[in-house]
Amino acid sequence: MNLDNIKFDSDYWNGILPRINKNIRQFFLISKNIDIDISLNRKLGSKLSTYCKKINSQKYKVFIGKELLEEINLCLTREYNNESSLLFKDIPFDCFDETIILIKEFIIEFIALHEFSHIMGKHFEIKSDKNEHIVKDINLLEVDADRFGSMLLAGKYLSIIEKYGKQKYSYLIRTLIYVQFYIFEIRFKLEPKKNQAYHIQRITLGSNGFTEAIYRNPSLLSLSFNEIKKISMDCIINYFFEYKLSPDEIKYILNNQDKILKAYIYFREKYELDKKWENSLS
Numbered sequence: 001m002n003l004d005n006i007k008f009d010s011d012y013w014n015g016i017l018p019r020i021n022k023n024i025r026q027f028f029l030i031s032k033n034i035d036i037d038i039s040l041n042r043k044l045g046s047k048l049s050t051y052c053k054k055i056n057s058q059k060y061k062v063f064i065g066k067e068l069l070e071e072i073n074l075c076l077t078r079e080y081n082n083e084s085s086l087l088f089k090d091i092p093f094d095c096f097d098e099t100i101i102l103i104k105e106f107i108i109e110f111i112a113l114h115e116f117s118h119i120m121g122k123h124f125e126i127k128s129d130k131n132e133h134i135v136k137d138i139n140l141l142e143v144d145a146d147r148f149g150s151m152l153l154a155g156k157y158l159s160i161i162e163k164y165g166k167q168k169y170s171y172l173i174r175t176l177i178y179v180q181f182y183i184f185e186i187r188f189k190l191e192p193k194k195n196q197a198y199h200i201q202r203i204t205l206g207s208n209g210f211t212e213a214i215y216r217n218p219s220l221l222s223l224s225f226n227e228i229k230k231i232s233m234d235c236i237i238n239y240f241f242e243y244k245l246s247p248d249e250i251k252y253i254l255n256n257q258d259k260i261l262k263a264y265i266y267f268r269e270k271y272e273l274d275k276k277w278e279n280s281l282s
Contacts, residue, residue, distance in 0.1 A: 052115040062115040113149035122276040146206030154213030
């Protein structure tokens with residue numbers, strides 16, 4: 001199978017969605033009060049085409065509709081036809097087909113687990129508290145859901161990466177980090193009210209969950225902290241170059257990473273998000 005021969009249409013999605021649904025439900029078993037609905041036929045009336053709905057005081061449902069699947073198809077096709085694309089350029093020929101399927105599954109599972117993390121982190125309760133601070137903190141709720149969504153996925157995908165052999169670790173990790181960046185880009189382009197600073201914030205913080213999980217589980221991949229950090233930083237720098245930021249802009253962003261991280265840590269402490277997750281899991 002090669003991307004040249006794939007039409008990202010209903011037939012292709014129908015082939016992999018049952019497995020994706022099954023994979024996501026395994027994560028959702030953490031909480032029996034959450035269900036998932038991914039549909040090729042259901043239009044949700046929004047280009048974003050994904051949301052979480054509170055059914056009652058205990059029950060939630062995550063919806064992913066046709067529009068978002070179509071948007072993902074357009075993005076992947078565009079990147080494949082772009083010779084300088086970060087997403088596909090490092091994939092070895094001998095595992096190209098497997099990696100394409102991996103990418104498709106990772107995208108949908110990440111989007112679903114992003115919504116799942118909103119629920120488990122009690123973000124809806126925080127949003128319902130109409131105080132003056134939550135308005136400026138609302139973007140950090142999205143970053144928080146990004147981080148925990150990628151951490152939840154990390155165990156599964158790191159185990160898969162391990163089977164490929166150490167010589168392919170770094171390219172697979174880079175590929176999955178870039179996948180997250182492109183998910184953020186899709187959402188950014190479809191949300192014109194969001195500014196570039198918000199997009200940069202999600203890039204610099206949102207994918208940290210994946211590399212953080214690698215660092216916390218040294219037995220999964222035999223990579224040192226410095227190796228992990230280098231892979232992550234290279235991805236951020238390469239992506240921002242592709243995003244057409246100037247070297248001075250990139251330097252400014254990297255120099256302000258600590259400031260962004262401190263703001264996020266303070267935000268988590270202020271809303272006691274660690275305690276909320278513990279309560280959800282108990």
